[in-house]
Amino acid sequence: MVSTDTTTIPLREGFWTNLRDGNKQTRLIGSRCSSCGEIFFPKKEKNWCVHCNRSTLEETTLSNKGKIATYSVVMQQPGGGFYKGPVPYAYGCVDLEDGIRIETLFSADNFDQLEVEMDVELVIEKFYDDENGNEVVTFKFKPV
Amino acid sequence: MKNLSEMREVYVAGIGLVPWGVYENKEHYDFGSDAVFNALKDAEMEWNNIQAAFIGSVYQGTGSGHQVIKEVGQTGIPIVNVENACSSGSSAFRLAYQMIAAEIYDIVIAVGMEKMPKGPIKSTAFRPWELASGFNVQMANYANEAVEYMHETGASVEDFARVTVKNRKNGALNPNARFQKPVTLEEVMESRMVASPLRLFHCCPLADGAAAAVLCSKNKLKSIKRSISVAASTLTSGVYGEGIMMCGTVNSLKFPAKSGIVKLSADQAYEIAGYGPEDMDVVQAYDTMAPAELWDVEKLGFCREGEAPKFLKEGVFDINGKTPVNTDGGLMSRGHPLGATGLGQICEIITQLRGEAGKRQVNNPGIGLAHSMGAGPNSSVTIFKK
Numbered sequence: 001m002v003s004t005d006t007t008t009i010p011l012r013e014g015f016w017t018n019l020r021d022g023n024k025q026t027r028l029i030g031s032r033c034s035s036c037g038e039i040f041f042p043k044k045e046k047n048w049c050v051h052c053n054r055s056t057l058e059e060t061t062l063s064n065k066g067k068i069a070t071y072s073v074v075m076q077q078p079g080g081g082f083y084k085g086p087v088p089y090a091y092g093c094v095d096l097e098d099g100i101r102i103e104t105l106f107s108a109d110n111f112d113q114l115e116v117e118m119d120v121e122l123v124i125e126k127f128y129d130d131e132n133g134n135e136v137v138t139f140k141f142k143p144v
Numbered sequence: 145m146k147n148l149s150e151m152r153e154v155y156v157a158g159i160g161l162v163p164w165g166v167y168e169n170k171e172h173y174d175f176g177s178d179a180v181f182n183a184l185k186d187a188e189m190e191w192n193n194i195q196a197a198f199i200g201s202v203y204q205g206t207g208s209g210h211q212v213i214k215e216v217g218q219t220g221i222p223i224v225n226v227e228n229a230c231s232s233g234s235s236a237f238r239l240a241y242q243m244i245a246a247e248i249y250d251i252v253i254a255v256g257m258e259k260m261p262k263g264p265i266k267s268t269a270f271r272p273w274e275l276a277s278g279f280n281v282q283m284a285n286y287a288n289e290a291v292e293y294m295h296e297t298g299a300s301v302e303d304f305a306r307v308t309v310k311n312r313k314n315g316a317l318n319p320n321a322r323f324q325k326p327v328t329l330e331e332v333m334e335s336r337m338v339a340s341p342l343r344l345f346h347c348c349p350l351a352d353g354a355a356a357a358v359l360c361s362k363n364k365l366k367s368i369k370r371s372i373s374v375a376a377s378t379l380t381s382g383v384y385g386e387g388i389m390m391c392g393t394v395n396s397l398k399f400p401a402k403s404g405i406v407k408l409s410a411d412q413a414y415e416i417a418g419y420g421p422e423d424m425d426v427v428q429a430y431d432t433m434a435p436a437e438l439w440d441v442e443k444l445g446f447c448r449e450g451e452a453p454k455f456l457k458e459g460v461f462d463i464n465g466k467t468p469v470n471t472d473g474g475l476m477s478r479g480h481p482l483g484a485t486g487l488g489q490i491c492e493i494i495t496q497l498r499g500e501a502g503k504r505q506v507n508n509p510g511i512g513l514a515h516s517m518g519a520g521p522n523s524s525v526t527i528f529k530k
């Protein structure tokens with residue numbers, strides 16, 4: 001589900017491809033090293049592969065399907081005041097089909113349904129409303 | 145690079161602690177300098193004997209070690225502040241050890257101290273988008289790793305609770321611990337859920353506190369009898385491919401690390417010391433969250449992967465077991481003043497090897513190991529010998 005409403009803003013620019021930019025599907029944007037094949041998310045700012053130490057990174061889009069590797073349901077507000085989303089919330093790691101593990105928030109009708117090795121897919125969802133009334137959206141993975 | 149086993153021997157001449165707890169009306173330099181005075185007294189040395197100071201803390205700010213020394217006496221010696229997350233205290237200790245081993249100084253003090261800040265803490269262990277996504281909840285980061293550990297080894301949440309029960313039982317024998325009341329398995333399992341599957345009593349409490357150690361060469365020792373030698377002190381920071389969620393890294397699936405940092409730092413320490421895990425009579429492992437102690441003792445080589453829950457249940461890690469772990473109650477009872485923790489663990493090993501641990505004394509230990517982790521990540525292993 002992808003909102004194209006102009007009052008929605010992404011948590012951070014450049015994390016995923018937008019439908020409104022003419023893309024057929026929303027995908028996370030990463031970097032792929034053409035020398036060693038390692039994949040990074042988010043996309044690396046510098047053209048430098050921190051695995052093989054070569055300047056051979058290319059922008060790539062990632063698979064939007066994967067399996068849950070780990071997860072936890074957080075029952076209390078994180079410290080520091082940086083997090084403005086709902087509580088409880090769930091986050092953990094998903095292993096994508098292309099062979100990269102990423103840390104992500106989870107979306108679920110009921111967090112009790114989350115399980116290791118469960119099939120999940122990418123969604124761009126509302127995260128919270130900011131102080132200016134904008135809807136801030138972010139990427140999450142949701143059970144298929 | 146110099147071969148550490150060929151350098152001169154380094155001894156711990158004295159240690160100093162303050163009780164772990166909440167110091168409402170005292171600042172880090174108040175109880176930090178108390179730890180310094182206690183260590184000097186224990187070493188039977190005067191402040192003007194000290195030739196350099198390495199002082200670890202995480203949240204105390206610029207020149208915080210200098211503030212401690214200002215309460216003791218400004219003698220012009222070099223003071224270096226060490227921030228290395230939860231391994232700050234052990235990193236300060238390692239620098240002091242190296243300075244003496246390399247014959248640059250003969251007597252050096254290492255200090256770790258922390259007054260835990262109240263309110264929002266700006267964490268530099270995470271990128272801004274990770275903070276905004278709520279990925280900085282350390283209980284949840286350990287919970288994620290615990291879920292993976294359970295999936296791989298078949299460990300249960302009750303196994304994690306047994307770590308808390310053991311450590312709180314040991315903490316009840318430690319007059320310096322923040323929590324000195326034992327808890328039952330039921331109490332742990334009924335405590336409130338913090339980050340599934342971890343509950344409140346699976347997590348260590350925060351605390352304020354300080355610890356110090358005076359290190360010196362053999363010829364500077366006042367008392368040979370109570371001195372303990374440093375057999376190895378290693379520090380391994382992050383390696384590519386190993387995921388450590390407490391500082392926002394996840395495993396590489398294409399290029400996983402051959403060895404993680406805990407195993408690397410331990411293997412290096414065993415090699416330098418000339419001993420193996422089977423030689424360790426007393427161990428301080430890193431139990432910020434209960435499950436971490438289980439995979440920690442496995443990675444340190446005290447049992448194979450997935451075996452720790454069984455050994456724990458059999459009492460292997462009890463004070464009277466084959467490999468006593470966290471005899472002072474660990475972080476679980478002591479509390480976790482970030483910059484002091486690593487040195488606090490070291491002080492417990494020294495106390496045990498001297499035979500001065502009172503009710504929690506292990507039967508005649510000769511060699512001991514302390515392990516601390518830190519966001520970054522860092523893994524620090526120190527081995528001591530009577």
Ligand SMILES: [Zn+2]
Binds near residue numbers: 049050051054
């Ligand atoms: Zn590469």
